[in-house]
Amino acid sequence: xxxxGFLPEGWGVQGEGGIxxxxxxxxxxxxxxxxxxxxxxxxxxxxxxxxxxxPRRPGEVHGRDYYFLSEEEFDGLIQRGELLEWxxxxxxRYGTPRSQVVDxxxxxxxxxxxxxxxxxxxxxxxxxxxxxxxxxxxxxxxEELAARIRARGTESEKALDxxxxxxxxEVRHIPEFHYLVVNDRLEEAVRQLEAIVIAERRRIxxx
Numbered sequence: 183x184x185x186x187g188f189l190p191e192g193w194g195v196q197g198e199g200g201i202x203x204x205x206x207x208x209x210x211x212x213x214x215x216x217x218x219x220x221x222x223x224x225x226x227x228x229x230x231x232x233x234x235x236x237p238r239r240p241g242e243v244h245g246r247d248y249y250f251l252s253e254e255e256f257d258g259l260i261q262r263g264e265l266l267e268w269x270x271x272x273x274x275r276y277g278t279p280r281s282q283v284v285d286x287x288x289x290x291x292x293x294x295x296x297x298x299x300x301x302x303x304x305x306x307x308x309x310x311x312x313x314x315x316x317x318x319x320x321x322x323x324x325e326e327l328a329a330r331i332r333a334r335g336t337e338s339e340k341a342l343d344x345x346x347x348x349x350x351x352e353v354r355h356i357p358e359f360h361y362l363v364v365n366d367r368l369e370e371a372v373r374q375l376e377a378i379v380i381a382e383r384r385r386i387x388x389x
Contacts, residue, residue, distance in 0.1 A: 198290065199287050199288060199290055199311070199312045199313075200286060200287040200288075200289070200290055200291045200292040200293060200312060201287075201292045201293075201312065201313045201314075201315060201382055201383065202283060202287060202292075202293050202295060202305065202310065202312060202313065202314045202315065203227075203292065203293065203294045203295065203315050203317060203378070203379060203382070204295045204297060204302045204305055204306070204314060204315065204316050204317065205217060205294065205295065205296050205297075205302075205317045205319060205363075205375070206296070206297055206298060206299045206301070206302040206316070206317070206318060206319070206352075206359075207299070207318050207319035207320055207352070208320065208321075208327060208345070208348070208349030208352050208353065209331065209345050209348075209349065210321065210327045210328075210330040210331040210345065210349075211319045211320055211321055211327065211330075211365055212319070212321065212330065212365040212368070212371065213296050213319050213365075214247070214296060215368055216319065216363070216365060216368065216371045216372050216375055217229070217294060217296050217375075219368065219372045220294070220372055220375055220376055220379070221294065223372070223376065224376070224379065226291065226292055227292050227293070227294045227379070228286045228291050228292065228293050228294070229293075229294050229295075229296075230278060230279075230282040230283050230286075230293050230294065230295040230296075231245060231246065231247070231248060231249060231279070231282060232248055232249070232276055232277060232278055232279075232282075232295075232296065232297060233248065233249040233251050233256060233259060233265070233268075233276070233277045233278075233279055234248045234249070234250060234251065234274060234275065234276045234277075235250075235251055235252065235253055235256050235274045235275045235276075236248075236250075236272075236274035236276075237250075238250050239334070249279070253275075256268075256275050256277065259277060259279070260277075263280075264279060264280055264281070265277040265278060265279060265280060266278040266279070266280045266283055266284070266304075266305060266308060267297070267301045267304035267305050267308065268301070269298050269300040269301045269304065271298050271300075271348070272341075272344065272345070272348070276297065276298050276301060277301075278295065278297060278301060278305065283295065283305075283310075284310065287310070287312040288312075292379070292383070299318075299352040299355055302316055302359075303316075303355065303358060306358075313382070315360055315361070315378065315382050316358070316359040316360045316361070317359065317360065317361045317362075317363055317375065317378060318353075318355070318356050318359040318361070318362050318363070319362075319363045319364075319365055319371070319375075320353065320356075320362070320363075320364055320365065321364075321365055321366070322364055322365075322366040324346070326366075327346070327349060328342065328346060331345055331346075361378050363375055363378075
């Protein structure tokens with residue numbers, strides 16, 4: 183005993199290094215709003231900013247919401263091995279810069295990621311030497327999902343139908359995740375995600 187506590191210096195309950203909390207779900211599930219609020223509440227969480235080739239939406243900021251890249255710039259990240267994972271969604275590519283995750287976890291800090299479903303599963307299979315916790319977020323109903331996407335005002339009815347078709351395929355992967363968060367009301371969804379973070383930080387062993 184050193185007098186500073188039960189645990190060795192630099193060692194959390196889950197062991198050395200941070201935890202990667204990977205949040206995914208259909209477009210329109212409200213992931214960004216829930217994640218943004220949790221980040222404001224929990225200063226121990228670092229957000230991993232993804233890279234994408236899709237156009238920037240109104241109000242989005244380069245380096246905060248995404249790194250908005252050209253196709254050539256994205257190709258460069260792939261060729262240099264700087265992406266932990268990448269996937270294509272509705273004609274645009276999305277990827278996770280390795281440094282945004284691995285370097286932060288190595289410092290013992292927890293990382294929160296907002297990625298596409300296939301990207302989340304790829305991160306789980308990447309063999310990281312740190313815990314990876316997969317969280318799937320959904321709205322309460324399909325009607326609510328459609329209403330949220332339509333409210334953006336950025337999608338035609340044809341594009342909306344395509345997003346809903348993709349969402350129906352994505353929810354089939356729910357059994358491959360550790361947790362499910364139903365985002366009916368923002369405050370309740372934030373509490374659910376916050377509870378997951380707290381529980382995983384207190385976990386002693388991992389099967």
